[in-house]
Amino acid sequence: MKHSKTLVFCCTGSDCKKSGGKSLRKELKESAKSGDIKGNVKLIRTQCMDMCKSAPVVIVGDHFCKKATLDVVLSQINKP
Ligand code: FES
Structure with missing residues (x-):
């Protein structure tokens, strides 16, 4: 099944939270509400997800972002 929006999976496990995953998710939520990715994700x-050494972990579509930052995630989302 093809989803019209890009699926972004954010880990909320304790290691990812400690490594900045919590604030990253907040920033992504803000961008999804009002930023340039509004309505697309x-x-x-x-x-x-058992990949704690790479925390914070974010999966954009089928791309796995290690030690994810907002910039990396946004550029991955905006990739054609
Ligand atoms: S806490 Fe995020 S992968 Fe383990």
């Missing part, structure tokens, strides 16, 4: 919270 669906944010999904996940439990620990």
Whole structure:
């Protein structure tokens, strides 16, 4: 099934939270509400994905972002 929005999975496990995942998710939520990715993404919270060494972990579509930052995630979302 093809989803019209880009699916963005944010880990909310404790290691990712500690490594900045919590604020990253907040920033992504803000961007999804009013930024340039408005209406294009669906944010999904996940439990620990067992990749804690790469925290914070964000998966954009089928791309796995290690030590994710807002810039990296946004550029991945905006990739054609
Ligand atoms: S806490 Fe995020 S992958 Fe384990």
